Amino acid sequence: MTNRTSLYQHHLDAGAKMVDFSGWEMPINYGSQIEEHTQVRTAAGVFDVSHMTVVDVSGVDAEAYLQRLLANDVARLDEVGRALYSGMLNDDGGVIDDLIVYRMTFGYRLVVNCATRVKDLRWMALQTTGFAVSVEERPGLGILAIHGPESIERVCAILSDCGREGESEAAAIRALGNFRGVELGDWFVARTGYTGEKGLEVILPTEQAPQLWEALLAGGVKPIGLGARDTLRLEAGMNLYGHDMDETVSPLSANMGFSIAWEPSKRDFGGRAALIAQRAELEEGRLPILTGVVLEERGVLREGQTLSCRDADGNELAQGVVTSGTFSPTLKHSIALVRVPTYTASCEVDMRGKAIPVRMVKPNFVRFGKKVFE
Amino acid sequence: MRANYASDNSEQPAPALPQRAKREEHNVSTIPDNCKFATSHEWVRIDEDGIATVGISDHAQDALGDIVFVDLPEVGATIHAKDEVAVVESVKAASDVYSPVSGEIVEINEELLDAPETVNSVPYDGGWFFKIRLEDAAELDELLDAEAYAEHCEGE
Numbered sequence: 001m002t003n004r005t006s007l008y009q010h011h012l013d014a015g016a017k018m019v020d021f022s023g024w025e026m027p028i029n030y031g032s033q034i035e036e037h038t039q040v041r042t043a044a045g046v047f048d049v050s051h052m053t054v055v056d057v058s059g060v061d062a063e064a065y066l067q068r069l070l071a072n073d074v075a076r077l078d079e080v081g082r083a084l085y086s087g088m089l090n091d092d093g094g095v096i097d098d099l100i101v102y103r104m105t106f107g108y109r110l111v112v113n114c115a116t117r118v119k120d121l122r123w124m125a126l127q128t129t130g131f132a133v134s135v136e137e138r139p140g141l142g143i144l145a146i147h148g149p150e151s152i153e154r155v156c157a158i159l160s161d162c163g164r165e166g167e168s169e170a171a172a173i174r175a176l177g178n179f180r181g182v183e184l185g186d187w188f189v190a191r192t193g194y195t196g197e198k199g200l201e202v203i204l205p206t207e208q209a210p211q212l213w214e215a216l217l218a219g220g221v222k223p224i225g226l227g228a229r230d231t232l233r234l235e236a237g238m239n240l241y242g243h244d245m246d247e248t249v250s251p252l253s254a255n256m257g258f259s260i261a262w263e264p265s266k267r268d269f270g271g272r273a274a275l276i277a278q279r280a281e282l283e284e285g286r287l288p289i290l291t292g293v294v295l296e297e298r299g300v301l302r303e304g305q306t307l308s309c310r311d312a313d314g315n316e317l318a319q320g321v322v323t324s325g326t327f328s329p330t331l332k333h334s335i336a337l338v339r340v341p342t343y344t345a346s347c348e349v350d351m352r353g354k355a356i357p358v359r360m361v362k363p364n365f366v367r368f369g370k371k372v373f374e
Numbered sequence: 375m376r377a378n379y380a381s382d383n384s385e386q387p388a389p390a391l392p393q394r395a396k397r398e399e400h401n402v403s404t405i406p407d408n409c410k411f412a413t414s415h416e417w418v419r420i421d422e423d424g425i426a427t428v429g430i431s432d433h434a435q436d437a438l439g440d441i442v443f444v445d446l447p448e449v450g451a452t453i454h455a456k457d458e459v460a461v462v463e464s465v466k467a468a469s470d471v472y473s474p475v476s477g478e479i480v481e482i483n484e485e486l487l488d489a490p491e492t493v494n495s496v497p498y499d500g501g502w503f504f505k506i507r508l509e510d511a512a513e514l515d516e517l518l519d520a521e522a523y524a525e526h527c528e529g530e
Contacts, residue, residue, distance in 0.1 A: 032494075033465055034440045227439065231465060298443050300463045327442040327465050352461075352468075 005050035006142055006206040010213050014223045021226060022115040024051040029225035036228035037329040040195055041369045044151040045224035046216045050142035051114040054203060055124065058107030059133040066101065066108055069127050071251060071269055073261035077103035083179040083192050085259050087251045088112075088123065089271030093278055094247035095254060096123055098239060100192055102181055109188065109203070111143070113241045127270070142206040144213065146221060147199030147232075149369065155189075155200055158215040162208070173200065194229060196236025196367045231326050234335060237292060237364035243303060244290060244323040244337050250278045253339060255290040255363055285342040290323065292363030292373070293336050299351055301325030301336035301358070308355065309344040317341040322349065330366045337363055375415045375434050375462070375469045405432070406498050410514055411523035412474040417498065418517065421505070426475055429502040430462065430493065433527045438464040441493045444486040447504055451479045455513050460503050462493065471503060475513045481505040 003024045011018065016027035027048070029036060039045045057066060066074040072086035082103050088096045097116045102109045112120045124135050146155050156173055160166030164184070172182045173189055181190025181201075188203040202212065217223065230240070237255075239245055245254035252260075252275070260275065261267070281287040295301055307320035320340030328335045336358075340347060348355040361373035409417040415434035419427045435441065445461040453459050453473050460471035482504045486492060493501035508514075518526060 029439065032440055034442075034491075227465065298445070300442065300465075300468060302468065327463070329465075 003051065005048055006209045007048045007050065007213055010210060011048065011223070014217070016223070016225065019226075021051060022117075024114060026051055027223070027225040029227045030223050033225065033227035033231065034329045036222065036224040037231050039222045040148045040197055040224055040228065040232055041330055041366070042149065044146060044148035044154045044199075044221045045228075046213065046221045047145040047147070047224050047226070047229055048142070048209070048213070049145050049201075049229075050206060050209060052143055053112045053114055053117045053120065054138040054141045054143070055110040055112060055121070056104070056107065056136045056138055057110065057133060058136075059131070061131040061133045062107040065128065065131040065133040067267055068131075068269055069124065070099075070101065071256075071260045071271065071275070072101075073267060073269075074101060074103070074108060076261065077101070077108075079103065079180075080105055081176075081181045081183070081190070083181060083190055087245075087256050087259055088120070089251065089269070089275070090123075090247055091271060091274065092247075093250050093271040093274030095241070095245045095249055095251055095256070096120065096247060098241055098245070098256070098259075102188070102190060104188070105183060111201075111203075115242055140206055141203050142209040143201055143203050144209060144216075145193050145195075145199065145201045146216065147193050147195040147197045147224075149198060151197070151199040151221070154216065154219050154221050155202070158212075158219045161215040161218070162211050194236075194238055195232040196238070197232070198368070231329055234324050234326050234337065235328050235330055235366035237337070237362075239290075239337070240324055244339075249339075250275070250287060252278050252282050253288050253290060255337075282342065288318075288320070288339050288341055289344075290337055290339050290363065291344075292361045292365065293322075293338050293347065293349070293358040294331070294361055294365070294373070295334040295336075295349070295356065295358050297333070297356075299334060299356065300327045301334045301349060301351075306350050307338055307340060307347040307358075308350070309340045309347045311341075311343040312345040317344055320344065320347055328365060330369070331371060335365045375430055375471050405520040405524055407520040409498065410474070410517035410519060411526070412472065412517055413526055414472050416471060416474050418474045418514070419498075420508070420514070424508045424511070425480060425505050426477070426508050427502045427505050428473060428475075429497055430471060431523070431527075432497045434469075435494050435497045435501070438462065438469060439466045440464055441490045444490045444493065444503070446482040446484075446486065447479050449479050449482055453477065453479065453506070462490075473506065474517055475506060475508055475510075477506040477509040479504050480507050 011027040019028045070086040099112045156170035176191045193199045305322040309317040325336035443463040447459045455476045458470040459473045
């Protein structure tokens with residue numbers, strides 16, 4: 001089974017190298033991944049992420065259902081258009097998926113990963129028992145992400161070329177705060193993304209995606225492949241499902257603690273009981289944590305490499321592992337997310353049989369084009 | 375050349391011979407017929423006086439993607455054919471580079487240490503890795519010519 005987005009031919013026309021991505025033929029790059037990465041950090045680029053799964057939730061119990069389904073609390077979405085990042089956990093507190101949920105006029109819109117689509121939809125359907133709620137996948141919607149310091153103005157400049165109310169819609173888009181969106185007819189435009197840069201995600205009917213794509217390219221926005229999307233998200237310290245966490249990993253071991261709404265304590269979300277036990281383990285130093293490391297010399301940290309870890313007194317701890325590693329095009333050296341024992345104070349990575357010291361940093365490497373760690 | 379780590383979230387693409395336009399003006403999309411090739415995607419070209427230049431093929435650089443580090447052997451080292459003698463790291467993967475022939479390393483391309491992307495842009499020219507004094511010219515007979523190498527790439 002191979003799926004193609006409505007922009008498949010446009011990708012080929014732009015010189016894309018196409019790869020299989022969870023059953024979708026998607027562009028990995030259009031020539032140079034590093035040039036595309038830099039384009040997003042310094043100007044504006046557009047990603048076709050129409051392979052991602054959009055799920056709309058409506059009905060009188062929509063809020064109560066999502067308060068049960070998600071570790072974060074949709075009650076925090078106090079206005080239509082607001083967005084929230086959340087894990088969807090199993091009863092053991094493992095991460096079934098991570099997602100963005102938007103509050104919409106009709107209810108809620110979730111964007112989940114394409115690789116986990118089948119199990120996500122099955123889990124969401126199972127959880128509807130007892131709730132007056134409709135959970136509907138929206139395969140007719142595509143997503144274009146336009147990111148970079150110039151991205152918002154570039155989008156605003158081409159709205160009328162897409163037959164839209166250019167001035168009023170541009171004003172509505174410019175007025176958006178981070179993690180907020182606005183419904184503009186059959187488009188939903190939000191200040192969310194996966195790059196650590198300012199930018200927009202436009203969710204729109206798939207048949208309209210080519211027109212927007214063409215207008216953006218004509219307006220100087222460059223196409224960006226999924227390769228650069230990965231280096232951009234890793235520089236921003238953002239997790240990738242299936243690499244940095246999965247169903248066997250607690251969100252507390254995946255740097256997702258910020259997305260767990262513990263209060264109100266009476267809210268009984270999926271995985272809560274397990275999480276409470278895991279929180280105690282974390283406090284006792286028995287749960288590993290996800291953090292960042294940098295290698296400022298030559299070499300590239302790679303997923304799966306092991307780390308020998310020591311605490312502040314030099315005692316050897318359990319082994320750690322690189323969950324995502326890459327060369328950072330912005331920093332010109334390697335960065336990685338690693339899962340290590342709680343009290344790890346220093347570590348060395350096993351690279352091709354050699355123990356190479358790496359420096360531990362907060363897992364947020366680049367934001368808005370600039371290095372953010374000390 | 376053999377990838378020993380692939381780290382990104384994509385499947386390793388298995389392209390036929392690269393068809394997209396190159397970033398440099400040099401036309402490197404054709405396989406030079408003055409080179410011999412190893413099935414592991416290194417090329418070797420006899421320059422003069424039994425000195426051979428070694429690099430990786432255009433097919434190899436295209437499959438690797440943006441190259442960010444190259445580790446080279448030491449001048450003076452004596453190596454055997456099929457030894458791992460260099461490492462090339464791209465954003466996507468680290469790969470060992472094998473010497474197609476035996477002999478003594480007489481020169482390395484130090485420009486690659488600061489400008490590894492040269493391997494992407496001109497793999498058969500400025501992107502060479504090292505020069506080696508051939509020990510046994512008969513080893514060249516075991517390597518593929520341009521035509522056989524093209525077939526080898528298509529069959530991968």
